[in-house]
Amino acid sequence: MQAADHPAIRRLSESLGRQAEPGNWSAGECQVVVKNPAGELLGWARAHWWEPADPLAPAGYYLAGIEVACGYRQRGVARSLTEARLSWIAQRASTxxxxxxxxxxxxxxxxxxxxxxELARAPRFGTVVFNGGSGLLLSKEVVSSRGPAKAQV
Structure with a gap:
């Protein structure tokens, strides 16, 4: 992800009824995008270190946000974005x-x-509150890969 991607990320987020603000994200986190051959943004995702100060959710590297354009869902975009983030995390942690x-x-x-x-269910984890139900805390052991994380579709 580059600063030039930020306007397209904002537009995608707004089209989904959300308000992603990539200008506020930390430079030290994982930020990835998937584009089609014409350069159109199909989706974005992030991962970062999070210390939720929660008795159930430990500090660690968390998959953070992900959004995929409606016309490109169920086509492997989210999976590619998530695999890229998992590769990035695997270079830093085992979980x-x-x-x-x-x-x-x-x-x-x-x-x-x-x-x-699934490790736990709760109405909130750290600062994340789940409207209309509960949230799930999930974890996965990851194995370090040798190359840099790249998302491809």
Missing amino acids: AWCVVNAQNTASLALHRALGFE
Whole structure:
């Protein structure tokens, strides 16, 4: 991800009814995008170190945000973005973490397919509050890879 991608990320986020603000993200985190051959943004994702100060969720490297354009869902974009983030985490730690809304069946299916396991359920983890239900704390052991993380579709 580069600063030149920020306007497209904001537009994608707004089209999904959200408010991603990439200008506020830390330079030390993993930030990846997937584009089509014409350079159109299809999706973005991030991962970073998080210390949630939560009795259930430990400090560690967490998959943070991910958004995929509606016309490109169920085509492997989210999986590519997540695999790139897992590769980045594997270069820094042995465990990857994430929290997911229990009602987000697509995200849960993706994470389970990638080997994540549920460790806890709660209405909140750290500063993340789950509206209309509970969230799941998921983790996966990761193995270090030799090359840099790259997302390809």
